[in-house]
Amino acid sequence: MTTATQSTQSSSATAKRWLHAYRQMVAIRLFEEQVNDLYTRAIMPGLAHLYIGEEAVAVGICEALRTDDYVTSTHRGHGHCLAKGAAPDRMFAELLGKEAGYCKGKGGSMHIADPATGNLGANAIVGGSAGIATGAAFSAKNLGTDRVAVCFFGEGALGQGVLYEVMNLASLWKLPVIYVCENNMYNEYTHFSETTAGDILTRPLGFGVPSSAVDGQDVRAVNAEATNLIERARKGEGPSFLLCNTYRYRGHHVGDVNREYRTKIEEQKWTADRDPIAVLTNWLLAEKHADSAQLEEIQKEVRTEIEAAVKFALDAPYPKLDEVDQDVYA
């Protein structure tokens, strides 16, 4: 009897946990589809790098983090920011350069930062946040907290020397930082095999940083490995490197439409067989953690929230012009 009750509770907790992950992944997907729409209708200025296809990485990692843990993100950062707890309305406001945005409209799509959710900022220099994430881990350790820092970067950043410099420092000083490499297979418009010599996982090992790889389309696999690495970092056992193999469904940015550098067959293979939301959906249904109606209800709720968020951003005012030279110096 006792065992049965525990099992039911545990099963319900499991369902709750993965339904939350499902909701987060759907939110990122729908958010990015709205970004695509706003951009192609010329409502959103600048550049938009979509995270569609990679949702399981950000959600798998961030579901294993606490709110007060740190993350740094990339030019393809909307997913990381949302997964770490950012609100879609203020995200959209930032993307449209509005005052209500996370950075008063001064950062835009590639620079969303939010101290309240430990987001040290998305960074538009490839590999540019490696130092910042490692420094946050340095503070966490030296101020005697058990916070950890996650440095998200794409496989394109593997070409940047500073990444290896800080990995060396993190290993020497046993800093609680997890380097999360999202290999979406393309350094902008170039396949990573053309830019990346040797085996990615052996590179961190050279610094004594343990490395592992996971299926980046499987949020549960990402989350399980992230949980281990984060726990290890919290216990003072130092940095680690997690390679998440994933796929960027869309172009380098919204304007990269034709994508002549890869085949449509390759794209179809990933979208049809390896979609991260479908992978989780299939598991939730097979394990009876949810039925289709429940999932549809979540999708509906998220869609309503995202649509309201877009409306909020569209209606929000631009910053006043005298804001232009504010915040240059603290």
Next chain:
Amino acid sequence: MTETMTAAAQRELTLGEAVRDAIAEEMRRDPTVFLMGEDVAEAGTPFKVLTGLAGEFGTNRIIDTPISEAGFTGLGVGAAMTGMRPIVDIMFGDFVGLIMDQMVNQAAKVHYMSGGKWKVPMVLRTTLGATRRSAAQHSQSLHAWFAHIPGLKVVMPSTPYDAKGLMKSAIRDDNPVVFYEDKMMFRFKGPVPTEEYTIPLGLADIKRAGDDVTIVATSSMVQVALGAAKLLEEIGVSAEVVDPRTLWPLDEQTILDSVKKTSRAIIVDEGYHHYGVTAEIAALIAEKAFHYLDGPVKRMGAMHVPIPFSPPLEDATVPSEKTVFEAARALCNRA
């Protein structure tokens, strides 16, 4: 000096000792201050400026790093954002080429890009100055690079007194501050009070009052300008030497007031002559004090050549007491 110092509470310190004093005082006052760089702990830097600090504060706060400037500067930015106050030590000013992304694209922009939410209270201390026979990659004065970038502050002390007061302010500042020390002046002595003091960033100092010509000089060039002023006095020319002390924020008013009084201006800075500090200050004077001028503003900086090794060649690349004297004499139409 504009600041008053009581004779009883003064002592002579070298510029290096003054910097060390400032860092030690701030580290005693604030446990989040730490310093990292190459050979800073037991070695106390090759210039011996930090000797003794590792003994007092331990190697957890005076931290030897690998030779990895971009890495530890970037780490400093992140540490500054999250509750620490790092002093990042870049041994030779020429090495800033290795850290420019961390300073220009990261440190300088974090506060603005985040809409004012994140701050980077970090000091980058490094050196400038030629004539040490160190050749082209260990002799440059590249401070103008940083002064060009919104979000950074640039400090250029020329005396032990200024170095100490400005370093303490730099450490307490909530912005990334680049602090330049002239590597030829580490043993230069001057009076420093025993009691605590700070000097605000953005306040120039008139190092010598005069009526006939204003010499605006920075860092290593302040003593050169003062030497030239003495020579000028012998021929009846009264030179005023204005030391901006910080390139940004820049105390425009003190410079303009002096030029309006003397009607002649020479700007002397050890950075490269072209597109640098002297051009900026000359333009300021041209824009805001043109009608007060009796002649063109004269600029003097390092020659547009990589710094040569050979001593007579190297000496020819930077302004000296004699060349500043000659320039001032010509400007004042004295034979």
